[in-house]
Amino acid sequence: MLALTKLLGPHRWLLLAAVLSGIAHHLVVLASAGVGAWVVSHAITGASADELRGGLIALGLLLPLLAVTPWLESYLAHVAAFRVLADVRGQVYAAFDRLAPGYLLQRRSGDLGSAAIADVEQLELWFAHTLSPLVSAATVPVAALTALAVFHPALALALAPALVALALVPAWLRRRAQAQGAELRARLGELNAEAVDTIQGLRELITSGAGERQLDRLAVQDGRLLEAKLAHARRSGLEHAVTNALTTIGLLAVLLTAALLVTSGGLAATFFPVAVVLAATTFAPVVAVTDVARDVNLVLAAAERIMTILTTPPPVTDRVTTPPPGPIEPRVNFTNVRFRYGPALPDAVTDITFDIAPGETVALVGHSGAGKSTCASLLMRLWDVDAGSITIGGHDIRDFPQDDLRRLITLVPQDVHLFDIPLIENIRLGRPEATRDEVIAAARAAQADEFIRGLPDGYDTLPGELGARLSGGQRQRIAIARAILKDAPILIMDEAVSNLDTESEQEVAAAMASVRRDRTTLIIAHRLSTILTADRIVVLENGRVAGIGTHQELIERPGPYTRLMAAQLTGSGRAWPPDA
Numbered sequence: 142m143l144a145l146t147k148l149l150g151p152h153r154w155l156l157l158a159a160v161l162s163g164i165a166h167h168l169v170v171l172a173s174a175g176v177g178a179w180v181v182s183h184a185i186t187g188a189s190a191d192e193l194r195g196g197l198i199a200l201g202l203l204l205p206l207l208a209v210t211p212w213l214e215s216y217l218a219h220v221a222a223f224r225v226l227a228d229v230r231g232q233v234y235a236a237f238d239r240l241a242p243g244y245l246l247q248r249r250s251g252d253l254g255s256a257a258i259a260d261v262e263q264l265e266l267w268f269a270h271t272l273s274p275l276v277s278a279a280t281v282p283v284a285a286l287t288a289l290a291v292f293h294p295a296l297a298l299a300l301a302p303a304l305v306a307l308a309l310v311p312a313w314l315r316r317r318a319q320a321q322g323a324e325l326r327a328r329l330g331e332l333n334a335e336a337v338d339t340i341q342g343l344r345e346l347i348t349s350g351a352g353e354r355q356l357d358r359l360a361v362q363d364g365r366l367l368e369a370k371l372a373h374a375r376r377s378g379l380e381h382a383v384t385n386a387l388t389t390i391g392l393l394a395v396l397l398t399a400a401l402l403v404t405s406g407g408l409a410a411t412f413f414p415v416a417v418v419l420a421a422t423t424f425a426p427v428v429a430v431t432d433v434a435r436d437v438n439l440v441l442a443a444a445e446r447i448m449t450i451l452t453t454p455p456p457v458t459d460r461v462t463t464p465p466p467g468p469i470e471p472r473v474n475f476t477n478v479r480f481r482y483g484p485a486l487p488d489a490v491t492d493i494t495f496d497i498a499p500g501e502t503v504a505l506v507g508h509s510g511a512g513k514s515t516c517a518s519l520l521m522r523l524w525d526v527d528a529g530s531i532t533i534g535g536h537d538i539r540d541f542p543q544d545d546l547r548r549l550i551t552l553v554p555q556d557v558h559l560f561d562i563p564l565i566e567n568i569r570l571g572r573p574e575a576t577r578d579e580v581i582a583a584a585r586a587a588q589a590d591e592f593i594r595g596l597p598d599g600y601d602t603l604p605g606e607l608g609a610r611l612s613g614g615q616r617q618r619i620a621i622a623r624a625i626l627k628d629a630p631i632l633i634m635d636e637a638v639s640n641l642d643t644e645s646e647q648e649v650a651a652a653m654a655s656v657r658r659d660r661t662t663l664i665i666a667h668r669l670s671t672i673l674t675a676d677r678i679v680v681l682e683n684g685r686v687a688g689i690g691t692h693q694e695l696i697e698r699p700g701p702y703t704r705l706m707a708a709q710l711t712g713s714g715r716a717w718p719p720d721a
């Protein structure tokens with residue numbers, strides 16, 4: 142609950158105004174019901190118009206408030222809630238940005254989507270529909286009990302046990318409710334993740350004939366969610382039944398006590414309806430809050446998931462605010478770098494030492510899991526090294542603010558993500574202020590201009606409309622165009638592993654040659670043709686450097702490189718030596 146108030150931020154005053162309007166509303170209901178019952182009971186016992194005037198005037202004043210206060214409460218609570226929701230969503234996206242990708246890689250994208258959208262939406266229930274009724278439920282009965290005690294203390298005493306019992310119901314079921322709330326939100330997150338996974342992997346599922354099995358997995362997740370919902374509904378139903386029973390018992394107790402008091406002369410008969418109406422009205426805010434409070438466990442679970450994201454420390458933090466002075470020479474040095482992904486995990490890379498001279502292209506090669514991507518991630522400072530150092534132009538990369546470091550480096554990933562905005566904007570992500578002509582020039586250099594012009598709307602085509610119609614090679618050329626446009630002095634390329642057709646491969650190779658020109662380049666290389674065009678090759682084996690040199694130097698020494706080449710050539714069915 143404390144976490145929820147922390148999320149309020151500057152909107153707490155608006156919510157306080159909503160809460161005060163809610164209290165005012167319930168007090169007005171209480172007062173008008175009491176006064177109304179008083180007027181009616183006096184009217185039927187023959188009171189004169191003069192005697193009724195005070196009550197009627199009070200009713201006349203109370204009626205407009207009866208309409209205005211609930212409207213005000215609902216309006217202010219919703220405005221506050223929607224503003225808080227927008228703020229929290231912004232904080233969650235900012236946290237994703239801060240935590241990417243170290244934390245995000247460990248969570249499934251559907252589950253994160255669920256946290257960013259559904260969990261945040263769930264907070265509306267708390268801010269717009271629960272907080273104000275909760276405060277009213279705590280204050281209004283006290284006022285009603287006081288009013289009843291003024292008529293006769295026995296009436297207040299008759300009502301009090303039911304009210305106390307009602308307040309205890311949520312506490313009685315709290316632990317069960319909390320566990321169910323956490324379970325339900327987690328199951329929903331899992332189902333979301335499974336659904337997103339299924340949609341993203343549709344092509345693989347269809348081509349591998351595994352669609353049915355995936356549907357079964359989805360059904361299992363769905364079943365788990367259903368079970369969690371049923372458990373939640375059972376507890377919620379029990380709470381509802383107990384609340385109803387206690388309300389009825391409380392009302393009967395007041396009725397009975399009032400009747401006994403009237404017959405024994407302890408209470409004027411005209412106050413009998415007033416007492417009963419007051420007692421009935423007292424229960425309204427309590428019942429209203431137990432109604433919404435039944436789902437508060439869901440809100441608390443959602444808030445906890447959100448707070449986990451907001452409070453997770455980022456994998457890297459800036460230790461400086463300004464970059465080193467002067468021009469930075471694009472020379473990269475890895476010196477005795479060691480890194481592991483978690484305290485309980487083995488080293489992913491150990492004692493890595495190599496350098497890339499300005500304008501040089503170094504290819505990182507090695508078996509899957511050898512540590513190639515880890516080296517590239519460390520250079521981009523997605524994680525910090527555990528030992529050793531990485532420098533650019535002689536400056537430790539930790540001595541650059543992250544934004545400045547990432548301006549020096551551009552990445553062409555294996556599988557480029559295209560946003561559903563026109564292709565021209567997708568390329569422009571490399572440099573948002575670039576003109577259309579500059580974008581087209583970059584696309585031309587990346588061998589992407591021709592195929593883009595061939596699309597229905599050319600550069601204005603939306604990738605979403607194309608579905609999966611852009612090939613891997615075409616996507617990669619768009620990423621290369623982005624990189625050319627960004628024009629950073631250091632380039633990291635993660636070459637696609639999947640096979641491109643020969644034509645596509647030649648076009649990608651030409652695009653790569655164009656983007657590499659005059660840039661310090663680190664390529665995670667998978668293709669022989671790429672390896673052969675590198676100035677030098679760094680061979681990684683089990684997270685360690687197993688050889689550095691030109692292709693010629695490396696093939697002259699039988700070792701990890703020759704084994705790797707032999708394995709690759711056997712796989713591709715090509716003859717050895719490759720450069721023959």
Ligand SMILES: Nc1ncnc2c1ncn2[C@@H]1O[C@H](COP(=O)(O)OP(=O)(O)OP(=O)(O)O)[C@@H](O)[C@H]1O
Nearest residue numbers: 246482486489507508509510511512513514515516
């Ligand atoms: N996010 C991660 N969390 C934990 N371990 C990881 C993570 N990423 C990589 N590893 C581990 O670190 C080691 C190096 O992996 P890395 O991805 O750098 O290899 P790679 O040579 O790039 O492989 P590939 O060619 O298959 O991408 C491997 O043992 C891998 O299992």
